[in-house]
Amino acid sequence: MIPESFKLSLLQYGHPGPIIRRLKGQFDQQKMTHAIQLGEMACGCWVVLDGNNRIAMILRRDPDATIGALPEDRVLMLRDGEWDDDTLEWWNPNPQSFDFVQRHSAELYRARRNKSGFASSQEYEVEIARLTDRLTNMSHRCVANR
16 A cells, blocks of 8 residues: 555654654564554545554654554554544644654754743744644645655
8 A cells, every 4th residue: 555665754643733752762563562553644645543652763763764664464554434534634634744743843842942042931932832833733735645
């Protein structure tokens, strides 16, 4: 369904807003208790329905990792129409690629750490709101044909 050369960074991050990394350490497929679930969107993009933290762990170690890095027996791919895309529309109506979310999340985290570098608290709040809005409200950019 997805060629082994497809970059993981082009998968759509399944959560709204900045990237969440709750799992620490290295990705270890031996510790996987359930499959990474990918759902095909109507546009042809693939969104991570379950396993976003594990994909982020892999990308943290290897930003150029491909779908071939995932254990074949631990990946469930659901074609468009085989999964409840209405839930995604409710949960995250504007999914973005991991590449986009990681880049803009890093910018948001840098701004949060540099609060004292802003001229005023109002300037800081405006910047945080701008960055958060970009992560949550920017329309989906299709990467299916990259």
